[in-house]
Amino acid sequence: MIDKLLEAEFSFNQPEVKTLNGYDNVNYIVKNNSTKYIFKTYSYDKELFSILQAENELLLHLKGKDVDMFPDPIPFTDGTFIKEIEVDGVKTICRMLSFLDGKFLGDVEATEELFYSLGNFLAEMNLKFQKFDSYVLKARQWEWDIQYAHLNKKYLNDIVDPHNRNVVRYFFQQFEENVIPLLPELRKQVIHNDANEWNILTEKGKVSAVIDFGDLAYSQLINELAIAITYACYDKENPLDWIPFILKGYHSVFPLKDKEIKALYYLIATRLCTSVCNSAHSRKINPENIYATVSEKYAWQMLYKWIRINPIKAENVFRKAIGLLPIEKPLTTEEQVKRRYANISPIVSLSYEEPISMSRSAFQYMYDTDGNTFLDAYNNIPHVGHSHPSVVQAGQKQMARLNTNTRYLYDLLPTYAEKLLSKFPDSLTKVFFVNSGSAASDLAMRMVYAHTGYKKTMVMEHGYHGNTQISIDISDYKFNNPKGQGQKGNILKTPIPDTYRGKYTERNAGELYAEDAVEQIENSSAPIGAFITEPIVGCGGQVPLAAGYLKKVYPAIRRQGGVCISDEVQTGFGRLGDCFWGYESQDVVPDMVIVGKPIANGHPMGAVITTNEIAESFSKGVEFFSSFGGNPVSCAIGLSVLDVIEEEKLQHNAKQVGDYYKFLLCELQNKYDCIGDVRGSGLFLGIEIIKAENSETNKTLAHHIKNELRNKFILISTDGPDDSVLKTKPPLCFTKENAKEVVDTIDEILERYYDKN
Secondary structure (H helix, E strand, C coil), X not given: CHHHHHHHHHCCCCCEEEEECCCCCEEEEEEECXXXXXXXXXXXXXXXXXXXXXXXXXXXXXXXXXXXXXXXXXXXXXXXXXXXXXXXXXXXXXXXXXXXXXXXXXXXXXXXXXXXXXXXXXXXXXXXHCCCCCHHHHHCCXXXXXXXXXXXXXXXXXXXXXXXXXXXXXXXXXXXXXXXXXXXXXXXXXXXXXXXXXXXXXXXXXXXXECCCCCCEEEEXXXXXXXXXXXXXXXXXXXXXXXXXXXXXXXXXXXXXXXXXXXXXXXXXXXXXXXXXXXXXHHHHCCCCCHHHCXXXXXXXXXXXXXXXXXXXXXXXXXXXXXXXXXXXXXXXXXXXXXXXXXXXXXXXXXCCCCCCEEEEEECEEEECCCCEEEECCCCCCCCCECCHHXXXXXXXXXXXXXXXXXXCCCHHHHHHHHHHCCCCCCCCEEEEECCHHHHHHHHHHHHHHHHCCCCEEEECXXXXXXXXXXXXXXXXXXXXXXXXXXXXXXXXXXXXXXXXXXXXXXXXXXXHHHHHHHHHHCCCCXXXXXXXXXXXXXXXXXXXXXCHHHHHHHHHHHCCCEEEEECCCCCCCCXXXXXXXXXXXXXXXXXXXXXXXXXXXXXXXXXXXXXHHHHHHHCCCCCCCCCCCCHHHHHHHHHXXXXXXXXXXXXHHHXXXXXXXXXXXXXXXXXXXXXXXXXXXXXEEEEEECCCCCCECHHHHHHHHHHHHHCCEECEEECCCCCEEEECCCCCCCXXXXXXXXXXXXXXXXXXXXXX
């Protein structure tokens, strides 16, 4: 049929016709005598017809100015360039273009010269486009024009993997924050808008031509470069190594502006997001169209590399390439510390020998003000990931709608309470919201006093429960510090059931420790109102309570009329992998649970979950009120955290990655005698560093490892009675690759350390 049409419409004589792959239209290579052409067909659409006319007008505008740089429109026998023709009974738009020879950019080896010439070519092309105007293109708003990136959001749910989907949502949010305010100040003109590796032709190691003008847009000029860079570099191991050559080539012909460079990092990310959104949608509606998803693998590959690149670093690389001054340097570390302590007491401490000045963060990465990216293997507060788009959106949306205290009725409070309580056993039915884990500990003790009438409290050795006065009173980590206030008379401290350094290390150590604790309880000078402990004692050095310990201690407390409290501020919300709450690992149910830190991914929030009976006792006293506890914004954010944990299966990820992480650390332990113990569960692990000759704690080496990791852009910390335990408790989106990176880097540090010593 096509060959007959070509004979009739172009007077061709028995042309050879070959079908080409296409995204959403059908194209053909046509050979008539010795000349090749491209015949393009489209399903008829009135708007598309107008756009194709505009495209044709641009090609005619370029015709004759540069032989073989751009395709030429070929007229039908009646002199027109675009026609509506019935093909196999279907109304079809048809047109013919000259065929351009050359090797596709995607088929040739990348070189510095080639990428420089790509920049040159695009700049020359854009200069030629400057005098072309089209109201049709100015009116065009569609998904593939970066300035209208929001139009791709309708495809987000077509991305099957929830974490992938949220990475895209993160970059869309970054586009809205960092690019949209700049758009009115960026130069606009008609651009090609699709300089991908299969639309760029090369000859003798240089770019020679561009084809397929079907994506023309009246858009920001810098988008031309963002798109070309995306497709030229998305299969490269280190994209930032290649981008400068393209920028230099472009800038030498068509100088770039400061604000265009400022937006470029985010524009590249947004183009990648547009690509993966449309690939996901194409797969959904037409799984057989391989062409539509051919670039998807590389787009995801670069997107995950891009999220690891600090935007400051990227912008400075771009600036250096074209001779612009780098982003203004922040104050030096010394200057920032001095400024901080001018108004903030040094008692508010900083991490590391050389503190870090942070600017942004994303999932398991943090970006400092010097352009470095840190892998965060330490911060357990951004539980589902730094700047998680679901959490950000929930907070922004609710903040713009309503934020008030709990004296009013609003749906979010009971909705979130119901959702949170669904994660607990049936006996725990009441929740009291506050604005921190410390406030939750404080409230829990007030509730204990009201319910039991007893002030005597049993606490865990090395335990930590907050920074209020009551919280400090029950925190051995604080009151037993050399600078602390000392143990108060109503506090009974029980030894930590540590199977590595403690009194008992045998298989039944938990029972033996429990027997000692029960003896303390029974010999107490006054009834014990409460026993509070973390399932894994974080400040004790990430020490898990010995197996079976709480199973025997809880009943002894209850026999005295006391309340059993599990502090889940660090161990809750699926972090331990095997269980959602740490107390589940001991096969017990507490009477109270304290939560904070990860409950709202860093938004200040905490809660006490307890029984009806205890809540009723507390309600007989003075009214309880927290100005911020349970406010609509906090509830919206808290709900989003629970939703993300479920959506991204983060408890399962904590289990899978945590087991692998621990396995790698145990292998490292077999290699180095300085690693005395590897302990913990899921993504809550501790590595005890010792002196190999006598197994004593080795704070010096632990701090050396911590600070060397910091110098290699990995965040980890130390804790324990002697500050000799490396602790790692990263966001739950941490990957096996991240875990291996941490362990491999510790291995390198220790190898170098022992080579020198």
